[in-house]
Amino acid sequence: MTDDIKDHVGSLEKGLAVIAAFDGATPRLNVAQAARKTGLTRASARRYLLTLARLGYAESNGRQFQLTPRVLRLGYAYLSSTPLPKIAQPIVDQIGERTGEVASLAALENDEVVFLGHSTTRRLVSASTSVGLRFSAHCTALGRVILAAQSEADVARFLADLQPEKLTPHTRTSVTDIHAAIIQAGRDGFSVSDQELEIGLRSIAVPVSDSHGRVKLGLAVSLQAGRMSVADMIANILPVLRAGRAELETML
Amino acid sequence: MTDDIKDHVGSLEKGLAVIAAFDGATPRLNVAQAARKTGLTRASARRYLLTLARLGYAESNGRQFQLTPRVLRLGYAYLSSTPLPKIAQPIVDQIGERTGEVASLAALENDEVVFLGHSTTRRLVSASTSVGLRFSAHCTALGRVILAAQSEADVARFLADLQPEKLTPHTRTSVTDIHAAIIQAGRDGFSVSDQELEIGLRSIAVPVSDSHGRVKLGLAVSLQAGRMSVADMIANILPVLRAGRAELETML
DNA sequence: TTATAAATGTGCGTATAACGAACATTTTAT
DNA sequence: ATAAAATGTTCGTTATACGCACATTTATAA
Numbered sequence: 001m002t003d004d005i006k007d008h009v010g011s012l013e014k015g016l017a018v019i020a021a022f023d024g025a026t027p028r029l030n031v032a033q034a035a036r037k038t039g040l041t042r043a044s045a046r047r048y049l050l051t052l053a054r055l056g057y058a059e060s061n062g063r064q065f066q067l068t069p070r071v072l073r074l075g076y077a078y079l080s081s082t083p084l085p086k087i088a089q090p091i092v093d094q095i096g097e098r099t100g101e102v103a104s105l106a107a108l109e110n111d112e113v114v115f116l117g118h119s120t121t122r123r124l125v126s127a128s129t130s131v132g133l134r135f136s137a138h139c140t141a142l143g144r145v146i147l148a149a150q151s152e153a154d155v156a157r158f159l160a161d162l163q164p165e166k167l168t169p170h171t172r173t174s175v176t177d178i179h180a181a182i183i184q185a186g187r188d189g190f191s192v193s194d195q196e197l198e199i200g201l202r203s204i205a206v207p208v209s210d211s212h213g214r215v216k217l218g219l220a221v222s223l224q225a226g227r228m229s230v231a232d233m234i235a236n237i238l239p240v241l242r243a244g245r246a247e248l249e250t251m252l
Numbered sequence: 253m254t255d256d257i258k259d260h261v262g263s264l265e266k267g268l269a270v271i272a273a274f275d276g277a278t279p280r281l282n283v284a285q286a287a288r289k290t291g292l293t294r295a296s297a298r299r300y301l302l303t304l305a306r307l308g309y310a311e312s313n314g315r316q317f318q319l320t321p322r323v324l325r326l327g328y329a330y331l332s333s334t335p336l337p338k339i340a341q342p343i344v345d346q347i348g349e350r351t352g353e354v355a356s357l358a359a360l361e362n363d364e365v366v367f368l369g370h371s372t373t374r375r376l377v378s379a380s381t382s383v384g385l386r387f388s389a390h391c392t393a394l395g396r397v398i399l400a401a402q403s404e405a406d407v408a409r410f411l412a413d414l415q416p417e418k419l420t421p422h423t424r425t426s427v428t429d430i431h432a433a434i435i436q437a438g439r440d441g442f443s444v445s446d447q448e449l450e451i452g453l454r455s456i457a458v459p460v461s462d463s464h465g466r467v468k469l470g471l472a473v474s475l476q477a478g479r480m481s482v483a484d485m486i487a488n489i490l491p492v493l494r495a496g497r498a499e500l501e502t503m504l
Numbered sequence: 505t506t507a508t509a510a511a512t513g514t515g516c517g518t519a520t521a522a523c524g525a526a527c528a529t530t531t532t533a534t
Numbered sequence: 535a536t537a538a539a540a541t542g543t544t545c546g547t548t549a550t551a552c553g554c555a556c557a558t559t560t561a562t563a564a
Contacts, residue, residue, distance in 0.1 A: 006514090009303040010550070011522075015264030016307065019329050027333035032540055041524055042541080051261040055268065056362075063531080063541080067330040069359045069366050075327025076366075077271050078319040081279035107321045110308070114321045114328075258543095262521070263551070284511055293553055298512080315511075315560080 014040060018048040019057070019071060028064040084217075085117045087251050092219070093119050095244040099237050101223040103244075105208075107216055108146040111158060113137050116217075138164045138178050139171050139196035141185075141205035142218040148186035149207050149215030155182060170195045190238055192230050200225050204233045206241045210252040219245050266292060270300040271309070271323060280316040336469075337369045339503050344471070345371050347496040351489050353475040355496075357460075359468055360398040363410060365389050368469075390416045390430050391423050391448035393437075393457035394470040400438035401459050401467030407434060422447045442490055444482050452477050456485045458493045462504045471497050 021037040022029060029037070035045035049065045052058040058065045079085060088105050095103035096119025103119040113135050137143025137158070147155055164173045172178050185191035193203045205220035221237050228237075273289040274281060281289070287297035301317045304310040308322045331337060340357050347355035348371025355371040365387050389395025389410070399407055416425045424430050437443035445455045457472035473489050480489075 005306070007299045007302045008306065008550095009263050009267060009299050011261050011263035012267030012300060012303050013307055015261060015267060016309070016326065019326050022329045022333040024332040030540070031542095043524060043543095044522075046541080047259045047261050047522075048264060050259045051264050054257070054260065055265055057268070067333055068361075069330060069368060070361050071330040072327040072366055073361070074268065074271050075324040077274045078321060078323040080276045081274040081319055109320070109322050109325070114324055116321060260521095282511070294512080295514095295553060296551080299551075 014038065014044065015048050015051070018045065018052065019067065019074075022067050028066045030064050034065070084252075088248055089117055091244045091248045092117050095119065095219065095221060095240055098240045099221050101221045101227075101237070103241075104142070104220045104222065106142045106146075106218050106220065108137055108143060108150075108218075111137050111162060113140050113142045113146075113218075135197055136165065136167075138162060139167060139193060141191040141193040141203045142220045144182050144185040144191040144193070145189075145205045145207040145218045146215055147182045148191075149209075155179070167197055168195055168199050172196065190234075190241070192233060194230055195225055202228070202230070202233065204237055204241065206238070206245050208245050208252070209249055211249075219248070266290065266296065267300050267303070270297065270304065271319065271326075274319050280318045282316050286317070331368075336504075340500055341369055343496045343500050344369050347371065347471065347473060347492055350492045351473050353473050353479075353489070356394070356472045356474065358394045358398075358470050358472065360389055360395060360402075360470075363389050363414060365392050365394045365398075365470075387449055388417065388419070390414060391419060391445060393443040393445040393455045394472045396434050396437040396443040396445070397441075397457045397459040397470045398467055399434045400443075401461075407431070419449055420447055420451050424448065442486075442493070444485060446482055447477055454480070454482070454485065456489055456493065458490070458497050460497050460504070461501055463501075471500070 017038045018034055018040070021034055026033065026037070029049070031042055031046045031049060034040070034049055035042045038045060040048070049058060049060070052067075053060050053065065056068060056070045058067050058071075060066075085105070092103045092105050104115055105117040106113045106115050108114075135143075137147060147158060150158075159175050159179055162175060162178070164171070164175075164178065166173050172181060181191070190204060190206045193201075193205075195201060197203075201222060202225040203220050203222040205218045207215040208217040208219055209215050210217075219241050221233075221241060223233075269290045270286055270292075273286055278285065278289070281301070283294055283298045283301060286292070286301055287294045290297060292300070301310060301312070304319075305312050305317060308320060310317045310319050310323075312318075337357070344355045344357050356367055357369040358365045358367045360366075387395075389399060399410060402410075411427050411431055414427060414430070416423070416427075416430065418425050424433060433443070442456060442458045445453075445457075447453060449455075453474060454477040455472050455474040457470045459467040460469040460471055461467050462469075471493055473485075473493060475485075
C-alpha cells in the first residue's frame with residue numbers, strides 16, 4: 001500500500017495500527033493477538049506495545065496490554081485544534097432545544113460516521129453517545145446525506161469496500177438498496193434512518209456545506225421511535241435542522 | 253529520555269508527539285512550526301506530517317496541516333476497549349438525576365484531569381464539556397481528590413513540574429497553597445473547587461478506589477455557583493456522590 | 505514593486521533503528 | 535502431566551529514517 005513511497009514513516013503507521021487494534025471485542029491484547037490483528041511479526045508488535053506502555057498510552061499487567069486515558073489526548077488534539085465543534089455547539093444546542101430531542105453534528109470518515117458534538121440538554125435516546133463514537137455510515141441518516149454529496153467515484157469506492165452488517169431487521173444490506181437510499185438522500189436533501197442502526201432509534205439528518213460547497217458534515221436529530229412518526233419528523237424537525245444548517249453554513 | 257532503551261520504537265514516539273503538538277493555540281501547523289514544537293528537524297517533522305496526511309489523520313492545504321476527525325479513532329480505541337465508562341455510565345446518570353446537576357467521571361493523567369463520562373441528562377453548566385476534555389488538576393476538585401490518594405513521591409513530582417496558571421481570581425497559584433489543598437482533600441475525603449477553574453463554576457468531587465485500593469478515578473458534580481452554596485453542596489450532594497462511589501467500587 | 509525573511513522540497517550518503525528468525529523458557533489450556 | 539501457545543532474548547541484517555546542504559518558492563515587510 002505505502003511501500004516505497006517517499007517520505008513515509010512506516011513505524012508510525014504500524015504504531016497507529018496497533019492502537020487501533022484495541023476495540024470493544026478485544027479490550028486487552030497480548031503480544032501474539034496484537035501481531036495477528038495488525039499483521040506485524042510478534043517481535044515487532046511487542047516493541048510497539050512496550051513503547052506505548054513506556055509513553056503512558058497503554059499499561060500492562062505482565063502479559064496483556066490495555067490502553068490508558070492518555071490516548072484520549074490524541075483525539076483531544078483534534079478537538080482542541082479545530083474551532084468547528086466550538087462554533088457549532090450553540091447551533092446544535094439550539095436545534096436540541098427547539099426540537100426537544102437530541103441533536104448531533106457528525107463527519108463521515110471512510111465508511112463510518114463519527115460524532116463531533118451533541119446537544120448538551122439531552123434526553124436519553126441511545127445507550128451510549130459521545131464525541132468520537134462512530135457508526136456504520138450505510139445505515140445512518142447522517143452517513144447517507146454526507147455520502148450523497150460525494151463524487152460518484154467516492155460513493156463507488158464506499159460501496160465496493162462495504163461489508164454491511166444487519167444490525168436490526170430494518171437494516172438494508174443489499175448494496176443496490178444502500179446505493180438507492182444514498183441517491184434518494186441526494187434528491188430529498190435529507191435522510192431518515194428508521195430503526196436501521198438500533199431498534200427504537202429514529203434519526204433525520206441534513207448535509208452541511210462548507211464555504212467551498214463541499215459536504216463533509218451532517219446535522220441530525222435522533223429520538224425514540226415511539227415519540228414521533230417519520231412524517232412528523234419531516235414536517236416538524238426537518239425545518240429546524242435546515243434553519244440550523246443555514247446558520248452554521250454562514251460560519252464555515 | 254528513552255535513548256538506548258531496548259525495544260523502543262522512537263519513530264512512534266516522535267509521531268505521537270507530532271499529533272499532540274496540535275492544540276487550541278495552534279490548530280494548524282506548517283512543517284517548520286511542527287519541527288519547533290516537537291524538537292524534530294524540519295525534514296523529520298515533514299515526514300511525520302506527510303505520513304499522517306497519507307494515513308488520513310491529517311490534511312493539508314499545501315503548506316499547513318490540520319488534524320482530521322480520524323484521530324478521534326485513536327481516543328475511541330480507548331473508550332471502546334475499556335468497560336469502565338460503560339459500567340460507570342448508569343451510576344453517573346443516577347448521580348446526575350438525584351442531584352439535578354451535571355455528574356462526571358474523570359481520571360488523572362499527569363497534571364491534568366481528563367473526563368471519561370458525563371451524565372446524559374445534563375443542564376448547561378460550562379461552555380464545553382465532553383469526554384476527552386482535560387483541565388489542570390491543580391484547580392479542580394477532581395484533580396485534588398485523586399492526587400490526595402497518590403504516593404508522596406508522585407505528589408512531589410506533580411508539584412515540582414507544576415506551572416499553575418491563574419485562571420480566575422480564585423485560582424491558587426502558590427505551590428504551598430496547592431499542596432495544602434491536596435492534603436486537606438485527603439483528610440476530608442472530598443474537595444470543592446469554587447470558581448478556581450472558571451468563574452461561575454463550582455464542583456465537588458470524591459475519589460474512587462479500584463479493587464486493589466488504588467485511586468485513579470474521581471466522581472464529581474458541577475453546577476452554577478449561584479444555584480447552591482458550598483455548605484449545601486457538602487450537605488446535599490456529597491452523600492449522593494459517596495453513595496454512587498460505593499456502588500461503582502463494587503464493580504471495579 | 506522590490507528586497508528580505510521564512511519556509512519548503514529534494515537528493516543523497518550515512519547510521520542506526522527496527523527487523524525477524526531461532527531458540528530456550530514460561531504460561532496456559534486440556 | 536502433557537501439549538499448545540505465548541513470551542523474552544539475542545544477534546546479524548537490512549532498509550528505514552535521518553539530516554545536511556542547496557536550490558526554489560512563498561510570505562512578509564519596506
